[in-house]
Amino acid sequence: MIITPDVILLPCTVKNGVKHFELVAEPVRREILPGVFINALGYNGCLPGPTILVYPGDCVNIRVVNRLSEGTSVHWHGLDIPNRMDGVPEIEPSPLIEPNHYFDYRFKVTNPPGTHMYHSHYDAVTQEMSGLSGGFIIVDPKSTQFDRDYFIMLHEFHLIGLEPGVVKKGIFDINPRAHDFNFFTMNGRCFPFTTPLHVKQNERVRIRLGNVGMSAHPIHLHGHQFRVRAADGNTIPKQNRLKRNTILVAPGETYDIEFKTNNPGIWPFHCHIPHHMSNNLTKPAGGMFTTVVYQEED
Numbered sequence: 001m002i003i004t005p006d007v008i009l010l011p012c013t014v015k016n017g018v019k020h021f022e023l024v025a026e027p028v029r030r031e032i033l034p035g036v037f038i039n040a041l042g043y044n045g046c047l048p049g050p051t052i053l054v055y056p057g058d059c060v061n062i063r064v065v066n067r068l069s070e071g072t073s074v075h076w077h078g079l080d081i082p083n084r085m086d087g088v089p090e091i092e093p094s095p096l097i098e099p100n101h102y103f104d105y106r107f108k109v110t111n112p113p114g115t116h117m118y119h120s121h122y123d124a125v126t127q128e129m130s131g132l133s134g135g136f137i138i139v140d141p142k143s144t145q146f147d148r149d150y151f152i153m154l155h156e157f158h159l160i161g162l163e164p165g166v167v168k169k170g171i172f173d174i175n176p177r178a179h180d181f182n183f184f185t186m187n188g189r190c191f192p193f194t195t196p197l198h199v200k201q202n203e204r205v206r207i208r209l210g211n212v213g214m215s216a217h218p219i220h221l222h223g224h225q226f227r228v229r230a231a232d233g234n235t236i237p238k239q240n241r242l243k244r245n246t247i248l249v250a251p252g253e254t255y256d257i258e259f260k261t262n263n264p265g266i267w268p269f270h271c272h273i274p275h276h277m278s279n280n281l282t283k284p285a286g287g288m289f290t291t292v293v294y295q296e297e298d
């Protein structure tokens with residue numbers, strides 16, 4: 001069960017034993033800070049796109065409708081599926097979806113439970129870096145061991161027309177081809193607009209992290225040690241799960257970390273690259289930053 005309040009789940013309908021989903025690739029206007037909007041790309045009006053939840057063995061039909069001004073495709077990142085469904089039209093026998101057309105990606109979920117992603121694999125420089133990505137989570141039907149199950153996707157954007165050191169309200173275009181990103185998001189929002197992770201004392205918490213951007217992000221938790229439970233959707237054998245407080249999430253990677261809540265407070269959980277924990281190099285904490293929040297039990 002994914003309970004991150006800012007993660008939107010993609011609904012599905014079941015017909016003849018097949019789960020039908022629909023993703024619409026389209027321009028979206030995303031509020032990354034109060035009053036600061038970016039003209040980006042997303043799915044179904046969302047950035048990141050809605051999270052797809054499935055179970056091992058599911059047969060899925062994911063209709064991708066293209067409402068962009070150029071062709072697109074969707075790659076099911078980390079999933080072991082037929083070549084035609086893998087979504088890399090320049091290389092594979094997988095179609096380019098022209099504007100105002102759709103394609104039905106059909107496959108059986110053969111991977112074990114784990115955290116994966118989906119993203120455009122056409123003109124990735126523009127489309128992926130404009131936000132065309134989302135989560136694809138294979139749920140373990142037997143798992144009841146977590147009290148909280150959070151999912152955070154990491155993104156970075158270059159907002160055009162803002163000198164370093166300036167944040168102001170408005171609607172901004174982005175340059176997906178930039179290298180000097182100035183705003184860094186968790187689930188499409190910058191701190192302090194990110195969603196806090198609320199927990200209670202003595203809970204087991206899993207946080208799933210995914211990155212389809214340009215930069216690696218060392219994500220650091222204060223006040224606790226965590227175990228690295230899974231990498232790229234593959235569960236790590238128990239004896240090999242490193243105890244850490246920082247995990248480097250490189251582009252294309254997912255990690256699941258878990259910890260026990262045994263130290264009440266308001267705890268930062270953030271990328272440790274200083275530029276990434278600010279909004280356009282301004283002084284207050286910002287960017288790829290959120291908090292784990294809980295109080296002492298009465």
Ligand SMILES: [Cu+2]
Nearest residue numbers: 217271273276
């Ligand atoms: Cu970072």
